[in-house]
Amino acid sequence: MEKSAYKELKEKLFSSKKNGYDLIQEQDLDVMEDYCTRYKAFLDASRTERLCTKETIRLAEQAGYKPYVRGMALQADDKVYLCNRGKAVMLAHIGQKPLSEGVQIVAAHIDSPRLDLKPNPLYEENELAYFKTHYYGGVRKYQWVTLPLALYGVVAMKDGTKVEVNIGGEAGDPRLVITDLLPHLGAAQNKKPLGEAIPGESLNILLGSRPIGGEDEAGRVKLSVMQLLHEKYGITEDDFNSAELEAVPAVDACDVGLDRSLIGAYGHDDRVCAYAALKALLDLQKAPQKTAVCVLADKEEIGSNGVTGMQSAAFDGFMEDLCATQDVPLRACFENSFCLSADVTAAYDPNFPDVFEKRNEAYINYGIGLCKYTGARGKSGASDADAETVAYVRQLFDEAGVIWQIGELGKVDAGGGGTVAMYMANRNIRTLDAGVPVLSMHAPFETVSKLDCYETYKGMKAVFHAEK
Ligand code: MN
Ligand code: MN
Numbered sequence: 001m002e003k004s005a006y007k008e009l010k011e012k013l014f015s016s017k018k019n020g021y022d023l024i025q026e027q028d029l030d031v032m033e034d035y036c037t038r039y040k041a042f043l044d045a046s047r048t049e050r051l052c053t054k055e056t057i058r059l060a061e062q063a064g065y066k067p068y069v070r071g072m073a074l075q076a077d078d079k080v081y082l083c084n085r086g087k088a089v090m091l092a093h094i095g096q097k098p099l100s101e102g103v104q105i106v107a108a109h110i111d112s113p114r115l116d117l118k119p120n121p122l123y124e125e126n127e128l129a130y131f132k133t134h135y136y137g138g139v140r141k142y143q144w145v146t147l148p149l150a151l152y153g154v155v156a157m158k159d160g161t162k163v164e165v166n167i168g169g170e171a172g173d174p175r176l177v178i179t180d181l182l183p184h185l186g187a188a189q190n191k192k193p194l195g196e197a198i199p200g201e202s203l204n205i206l207l208g209s210r211p212i213g214g215e216d217e218a219g220r221v222k223l224s225v226m227q228l229l230h231e232k233y234g235i236t237e238d239d240f241n242s243a244e245l246e247a248v249p250a251v252d253a254c255d256v257g258l259d260r261s262l263i264g265a266y267g268h269d270d271r272v273c274a275y276a277a278l279k280a281l282l283d284l285q286k287a288p289q290k291t292a293v294c295v296l297a298d299k300e301e302i303g304s305n306g307v308t309g310m311q312s313a314a315f316d317g318f319m320e321d322l323c324a325t326q327d328v329p330l331r332a333c334f335e336n337s338f339c340l341s342a343d344v345t346a347a348y349d350p351n352f353p354d355v356f357e358k359r360n361e362a363y364i365n366y367g368i369g370l371c372k373y374t375g376a377r378g379k380s381g382a383s384d385a386d387a388e389t390v391a392y393v394r395q396l397f398d399e400a401g402v403i404w405q406i407g408e409l410g411k412v413d414a415g416g417g418g419t420v421a422m423y424m425a426n427r428n429i430r431t432l433d434a435g436v437p438v439l440s441m442h443a444p445f446e447t448v449s450k451l452d453c454y455e456t457y458k459g460m461k462a463v464f465h466a467e468k
Pocket of ligand 2: 269301442
């Protein structure tokens with residue numbers, strides 16, 4: 001075979017995945033940079049699911065979205081949102097086609113791994129005051145010590161009012177911290193497996209050290225802390241019983257790398273996909289063909305349970321209400337709908353090649369990463385999208401010039417993970433996972449690539465613009 005013929009045949013038959021920087025259009029680079037600047041600002045305003053919900057609604061209202069009220073008449077091009085208990089949001093841009101032809105959904109989650117305060121958190125030990133915590137989601141406990149922390153959340157009072165707490169969130173605020181052992185005394189700890197070196201019960205947040213009152217009094221530092229909290233928020237110790245207070249890293253989103261090609265931040269999982277979905281929806285200039293729906297769910301990190309999670313009937317209720325405006329049965333809408341389950345995936349990390357299967361991983365700068373299935377072992381816990389659905393997305397992305405890749409989350413039997421995909425698929429909505437590849441996922445400071453963030457946004461735009 002001639003050399004040129006051989007080359008031609010190879011080009012025709014072999015996969016041609018390339019680094020996204022060899023594919024992206026020059027004029028796209030500025031747009032990408034602008035997109036990422038907005039994303040970083042969104043992250044800094046969205047450090048908890050409640051704050052993220054608030055920021056989402058602010059942006060949606062700016063784009064002309066109105067709160068949905070049951071019974072409201074809706075027509076093509078109407079834009080509505082429904083806030084689920086301040087912790088999750090569903091948005092819809094009504095399309096030209098009837099809901100019986102299905103809707104185009106992008107579902108992401110806005111909760112991230114963190115340290116929640118226990119119901120009785122405050123105590124004093126050796127004249128230092130602390131909060132007891134209970135970690136939320138899959139955290140590697142050793143990563144959460146000696147890190148500046150901020151505390152956000154709400155205290156729900158018996159009279160129905162709510163107090164919003166923000167400690168360490170503003171410049172000049174004090175930060176909180178969990179201490180760790182000094183290496184000089186770490187010999188025994190060093191011998192423990194990584195997962196056991198920092199036990200969950202030692203993740204206690206240091207709050208203060210300065211006592212008040214006379215030297216013969218007990219609990220003087222705890223009282224001082226409680227006094228400060230009472231002055232600022234009007235709460236007493238029992239009010240912690242009905243509070244949701246979340247300790248998160250007090251670190252702003254920033255560029256990473258000399259070339260500024262990456263973004264480091266807390267909570268990329270999964271606000272990086274949530275923002276892409278939201279922005280793609282808000283950027284729709286006119287009524288899409290099919291109704292575009294964006295779901296930003298809570299509780300994914302602990303199994304999507306509860307009233308604000310993706311398993312909640314809140315989503316079905318919202319969709320049923322939309323369908324009722326057109327006398328369409330919900331089941332008819334769902335069976336014709338498509339959902340992109342937008343969640344992050346693991347990026348191949350050259351520092352840890354052992355857990356990855358390099359022919360089937362998502363790579364930094366190779367674009368949005370599709371996952372046909374997640375799960376563990378024999379795909380357990382995955383909805384495993386059918387080949388037809390993957391083909392549908394391939395076509396959609398290629399047509400829109402989206403840079404994308406497809407892979408798995410690590411080696412077979414190395415571990416695994418899950419997303420909201422199965423809960424959407426269980427509703428008889430064809431669903432595929434796709435999202436941004438992340439380095440050090442679930443760490444207090446995760447890293448993603450700007451190109452992948454931008455291509456994910458483009459992918460979601462393609463989903464909302466789809467005609468069939
Ligand atoms: Mn996730
Ligand atoms: Mn996660």
